[in-house]
Amino acid sequence: MNFEAIKSIYFFEMARTRRTLLQSVVSPVITTSLYFIVFGAAIGSRMQEVQGVSYGAFIAPGLIMLTLLNQCIGNGSFGIYFPKFTGTIYEILSAPVSMIEIVIGYVGAAATKGLIVGTIILLTASLFVDISIKHPLMMVLFFVLTAVSFSLFGFMIGIWAKDFEQLNLFPMLIVPPLVFLGGSFYSIHMLPPFWQTVSHFNPVLYLVSGFRWSFYEIADVSPVVSLVTVLCFLLVCLSITAWIFKTGYKLKN
Amino acid sequence: MAPIVSIRNLTKSYASGFTALKGVDLDIEEGEILALLGPNGAGKTTMISIVCGIVTPSGGTVTVAGNDILTDFRKTRAIIGLVPQELTLDAFETVWNTVAFSRGLHGCKPDPALIERILKDLSLYDKKDTVLRHLSGGMRRRVLIAKALSYEPKVLFLDEPTAGVDVSLRKDMWQLVERLRAAGVTIILTTHYIEEAEEIADRIGVINHGEILLVEEKKALMAKLGRKQMTVELAEPITAIPDALAPYGLTLGEEGHRLVYEFDSSGERTGISSLLSALSQCGLRVRDISTEQSSLEDIFVELVGAGK
Incomplete structure (x- = not known):
């Protein structure tokens, strides 16, 4: 194992975050605070409790997930896309590093950034609404697994994308509807039966539900199912990444 | 003595049907300077890219210091340095960080003293904290060389090191090549400037349409064909x-x-x-x-x- 290489990639990526602090940390915090002001404080006070939890507190886990997903996909994809775009990828490809080391470096950094921002959002949320965490260990497990899987997912997008438009396709067009329709702002039990069934095909539902369960013990689907879904997603991403490196897909011509 | 780089029947064809290399055989001896001459699209960069691991070969074998470049890639890539033709650098990094990054990437422990010496040798030390996009073309070329030297490779590929470089920098490069040769580094350079090959190479290979046309001692070649x-x-x-x-x-x-x-x-x-x-x-x-x-x-x- 080339630990020096993992360290180098990881800290190189983390240094990029420091350079773009405003964009990578401050802006998601401001966006999420706006959600809490609008949905939590302004509208939330006029809403009924959802399954015994105030509306503002109910949406907090979903909002953290929304940010975490966007951050991880964004950081994971950009981290590998940018060297591809500028050509500096030659150095990674010609270095004595294996796929595993490259992935640990890039995905590890992207997940770390996602977790940092996610934690800040959690702290911000606790300023606006009452938050309780009933299963802290499960909460951390969901938090970390989601961060890693979606950073890996982002990494794959970064390798697949051939231009900035494709790069932004997932974070801009695909993730928001999945998050909004995945029960971030409501319980799917509020939906008509047909839409409840449709929602079950949305992977984000399982993430948000499991994550929310670790906070308030309320869930749309069983937390075990949620956990299995996240693990399956991680496994699929790992397999695709392994295939990418084996075949050199879009990396080596 | 066994050659340090040994290329056997190396081929590369692309999905488009284009064949970049048609069965190249080449032995590079330890410590020599080999210049590869050839027009654009001759296959020089493809060949170098395969040896370095950037391009996957279609057929044939390459060994570096006795190790296969595919199965023992850790051993081969650790001793190969590459200075690419394009000035590809991370725009927002500083000189020092990008050079230190290259060293780490090749599995070497940090060595600030070595990096300081390399930067001084390349007249880059006073620019060590400069962000790369603020550097001139010639300076960027030096940074690419510093990156390749940061992990002290035994074999150095210079892909058109002096393309678009002014005369004084070109002379500096030649001196650097001499110093590296004295330190025992094997150097393979591709160039368009025949003057360059004439000036610094021990042997000259001519490549065109994906085939090596000849490889010969520079003096013998000049005498034979002169x-x-x-x-x-x-x-x-x-x-x-x-x-x-x-x-x-x-x-x-x-x-x-x-x-x-x-x-x-x-x-x-x-x-x-x-x-x-x-x-x-x-x-x-x-x-x-x-x-x-x-x-x-x-x-x-x-x-x-x-x-x-």
Whole structure:
């Protein structure tokens, strides 16, 4: 194992975050605070409790997930896309590093950034609404697994994308509807039966539900199912990444 | 001694059907400087990219210090340095960080003293905290070299190191190559500038259309293929070449003031003395004589032209 290489990639990526602090940390915090002001404080006070939890507190886990997903996909994809775009990828490809080391470096950094921002959002949320965490260990497990899987997912997008438009396709067009329709702002039990069934095909539902369960013990689907879904997603991403490196897909011509 | 880089029947074809390399065989000896000459699209960069691990070969084998580049890639890539042709650098990093990054990426522990020395050698030390996008083209080229040297490779590939570089920097590069050679580094450089190959290489390989046309000691190559030219300045201009001089195949230039004679310097008889006596028999007075050897450039053009 080339630990020096993992360290180098990881800290190189983390240094990029420091350079773009405003964009990578401050802006998601401001966006999420706006959600809490609008949905939590302004509208939330006029809403009924959802399954015994105030509306503002109910949406907090979903909002953290929304940010975490966007951050991880964004950081994971950009981290590998940018060297591809500028050509500096030659150095990674010609270095004595294996796929595993490259992935640990890039995905590890992207997940770390996602977790940092996610934690800040959690702290911000606790300023606006009452938050309780009933299963802290499960909460951390969901938090970390989601961060890693979606950073890996982002990494794959970064390798697949051939231009900035494709790069932004997932974070801009695909993730928001999945998050909004995945029960971030409501319980799917509020939906008509047909839409409840449709929602079950949305992977984000399982993430948000499991994550929310670790906070308030309320869930749309069983937390075990949620956990299995996240693990399956991680496994699929790992397999695709392994295939990418084996075949050199879009990396080596 | 076994060659440090050994390429056997290396091929590369792309999905589009284009064949970049057609069975290349090449041995590179430890400590030598090999210049690869070839026109654009000849396959130079493809070959280097395969050895370094950036491009996957279609067929054939490459070993570096006895290790296969695919199965033992950790061992081979750890001792190979690459300075790419394009000035590809992370725009927002500083000089120091990008060089330190390269060292780490190759599995070496941080060594600030070494990096300081490399940057000083390349006159980059005063720019160590400068962000890369603020550097000039020549400076970026130096940074790429510093990155490749940061992990002290044994084999260094320089892909057109002096393309678009001014004369003084080119001379600096040549000196650097000399220093590296003295330190025992094997250097393979591709170039368009024949002058460069002539100046610094021990051996010269010519590649075109994905095939190695020849690899030879520079001196032997120049002697073998070198043609010489003798220019005779006449005191009085003439309008036509006298019939008596026809067998020499002379050309007349400079409004009748100059006669040019081409001969093979490696031939048994060069025909110079008989030409000179023939000139005086024709009553032509000679004011000056000069000879010049054909350059590597002429040799190259001849080879590549013949391959078409």
